[in-house]
Amino acid sequence: MTSRRMAGWQGEPVRFRFDGRDYEGVRGDTLASALLANGVRTVAASPALGRPRGIYAAWTEEPNALVRYGVEPMAQATTLDLTEGLDATSLRGRGRLSEEPDTSRYDAVHAHCDVLVVGAGPAGLAAAAAAAGTGARVIIADDRPVAGGSLPDTAETVGGVPGDEWAATTLAELGGRPDVRVLSRTSVFGYYDDNYLVAVERRGADAYSRERVWRIRARQVVLATGAHERPIAFAGNDRPGVMLAGSARAYANRHGVLPGARAVVFTTNDSAYAAARDLAAAGVEIAAIVDTRDTAGHAQDGTEVLTGHVVTAVGGDEGVSSVTVSGAGHVDREIEADLLLVSGGWNPLVHLFSQAGGELRHDDATGSFVPGPVRQAVEVAGAARGVFTLAGCLEDGAAAGARAAEAAGFRMGDAFRIPETPAEEPAEPAAHLWLVEAADYATHFVDLQRDVTVADVMKATGAGLRSVEHVKRYTTAGTAHDQGKLSGVLTSAVVGHALGLPLADLGTTTFRAPYVPVGFSTLAGRDRGALHDPVRTTSLHEWHVAYGAPFENVGQWKRPWYYPRAGEDMEAAVLRECHAVRTSVGAMDASTLGKIDVQGPDAAEFLDRLYTNMMSTLKVGAIRYGVMCRPDGMVFDDGTVIRLADDRFLVTTTTGNAAAVLDWMEEWLQTEWPHLRVYCTSVTEHWATVALAGPGSRDVLAGLAPGLAVDAASFPFMTWRDTEVAGLAARVCRISFSGELAYEINVNAWDGLALWEAVMGTGTVTPYGTETMHVLRAEKGYPIVGQDTDGTVTPADLGMDWVVSKKKPDFIGKRSFARADTSRPDRKHLVGLLPADPGRLLPEGAHLVETGTLPEPPVPTLGHVTSSYRSAVLGSTFALALVSGGRDRMGEELYVPLGDELVPVTVTSHILYDPEGARRDG
């Protein structure tokens, strides 16, 4: 295949494969430029119609040239750096995720600055230099590997040197300043409230992280994002060989690549003339410039210009071979060419501005949407606001940068001297043509990636759609990876044409993040695998791991679930652990319970208001169980309250609710009762807690705490003692969550493992996990807040009227207990269920129905199973359930629909084991 690289273009060779064939490009190429250099015209088949497609653009606006390589399922060949050994395949049809895992690392960084400049073209560099000169902290982010924006594409000179050289020097100078951060290959893809912008930096496979997300908070932002050339919809405008004129110019100037041999240029404006000049100089024969205007631009001598003409047809099925042009009063002409360059004018890149909440305004002069009013602290400079001359962009950028720095509180720095640029020829006004009218619009493509044609858009408007948002969704135009960079405004224009409405009235569809595609793995960053979510562990965790415990997730906590012995499954282990606690003694890590130190002269009064029961009457040295409700009367949390002193309590909360309960306390203290003299402090992790439970627990404790009188009279139920256990300063509470004689031993968390090992060192104690704890508490009918309750359950629903004080004038929730709703007889009550088949374990969440045969749907359900276990002491499975009017159904048979089966169960009290509480004292 002939090389289309300009003669004399230097570059280190880079070998690569595309669709299984070997090629060579040069360092600095993109995959697209390397393919063009090798004469590869067709790089894709369109997803819906299977039409051959070529490279259409030169950067992120590319709609066609999608490839997959490595684990990357979908990348634009136009932005993909050519690297040695790159093996890419064209994407034919839809993208598919790689089956290989992505082993790269991704991460994120937070950054702050006074002025963030997006874009390192002439306007962006001038803005950054002007802002940095004031001493402001500046970040300049640019999505290209080399600085200069369009300068390397246009080969214009700045300050007497080639533009790309000026840009590189300017950027290097900026990067040398201590308070300037230069982010190259970094696309700002989202602009959110309060000048919070998110960017992705492509650092490469050899970097510590392949891609990095920058989360930037900027006091001021300058958007110098440039412009995209506009396509024109005409018959056959999707053929390989049709390319944006400015993109072809970029391939020639930036990469030394000629995208064709003989070109027709189809334009509405002057910029394509400059492209034609550069391409001609590079060696492309310009067959003709087809200008829709009646007045020609400044063409090179000898170039034929057909004014008042349009392109009406493209010859060649596999790629452009000829171009048919028509003009009023002229005979149609077919011109031989392998390249058709198109310029419909330029659209400022207002995406980020629009994301920032900025309003867009239609500018009649350029026929484009430009930035209007905006609430956030953002400036737009250069082509992004419709300034299309080099001198204008430099000036505009410098002014915007200075204004931004000043707004951030900086002024009077080193002034940025705007470099000189060659004089530019005055431009002829551009025409605004979006669509070449025709009888048939079947190959007038609007969105090349979605295969949407003008005919499709007209079908949408014909169906009555008026809004461009609706047309977008109806046709899918603008919904591909490129998010309508080229097709968006064109779609609006075609809708306008179809409806006879001005484009200005139709506006654009909403611009949303991300501006460029960003991988989920990039967004996930470090938050994946083991670091996906914090794992909270207790001071005993390593012991649980060493003893092979599987862990149960309780919120972010890892709690040992059970401790299987050799050959045991979960069921066997849990039955053994339960048996040990009911007949001997077991120990559990209870450190995860929330603990809050409540102190101050009004602490008792405060707790009286929070808990449904009375806490002020609790004696120092004693412990009381308590329930908290929300003002609506629904159970919020439960736990024990320990009175340490007249003015000091230690409150425990459920594992999952520790933070919420502390927040709840602070909320009431700060917002409703600031006069109460109370301070609350979390001490959850200051303490390690070992629960010792079972008839043998007293003897074990006595052995470990020789200084403690452990007999029932000296150390009664619901009291606590400070003592030494295993030589460690400890607080021992006599409380039970199993109905057995039990203690909770609290020590400084640093000593937790020492205590646990001492307990295990007695040789008589069986470690048990959360599953056993659940079985034991459920046998006793103790509910778990959040498992047996769901925010719609009152203490009375739980059968815990006794925990609701009748004496206190008020407490949170009290008023709601007088609402009719909380005393409905059909409220769901917590009850026990015994399956008729004692081996049948009901799934938690299963529903309950009244009859043994299902009626026609909708089937009325009475409630659901909240907890379900196998019980050794009951010799049966059992469950707790919330059942409508449950307490009036004792002994009734209900049914649990499971698949095709209706499993019969009998309603019982929720307290199934030791209802008299005989085992509490051992």
Next chain:
Amino acid sequence: MLLIPCPWCGPRDEAEFHYGGQAHVAYPENPAALSDEEWARYLFFRDNPEGRFAERWNHTAGCRRWFNAVRNTATNEIEAREVIA
């Protein structure tokens, strides 16, 4: 990500805060004296304006203080804030 001005810690990311709903909804002096209707209004009814809205925020990941702020719900601009004391 809003930047919310904690009266104590200064501007912090929204993720550090918990939202507390409409401000100035005081716990009734004597709930027992309220009708069911009045109590239900306290429990369940809140304003939901477009525009200026006085609301409560708690700087949960910082100083844990509650404060009131007037936020424009249409633009997310926080126009005023006050310490609750």
Next chain:
Amino acid sequence: MAERLSPPARFTPVSSDDLRIAEVPFLTQINLRVDPKSRAAADIGLALGAPLPTDPGTCTSAQADVLWMGPDEWLVVGERGDDPEGTIRAAAGTAHVGITDVSAQRTVISVDGPRSRDLLAHGCALDLHPRVFGPGRCAQTMLARALVVLAATGEEGFRVFVRSSFAGYLADWLLDAAGEYLRKGTVTSR
């Protein structure tokens, strides 16, 4: 007495020319709540050798480090074995103060070196620029997904106070993020 165990039980200190990360275990930490305008607050400041810092986000360092946690809340940090609780209780007398031993509630990871700010910026949304968060500054905030108290202890040095249950997670996170800055002259020791 049996050996005490600090929370990130498997934490291995690392150091390079650019970055040093180590645990500072077993510090004495007291949570102090008191009305900053009260006599007790002044007396406690006197006893600790410096007035309680009332500028949000600042800390003082005299007999103990005192970190501002809220308008009426401080974290008093002493060396291992210190007894600031006794000092504070004696100074407060019978006044209404909240004094809570929280020594084991959090552990401390020190992050030091020229790249310390770069490391923390991977997970901390605060502006850590030396002009904004220099020595004497502290903040309660998020680091990665953990609540922390962050204190700038020097030009390049920070202490990260983290809840003990999160310490293992945060240590793993820090070491993963630090990999980029540990390439030059890395020493790993136990």
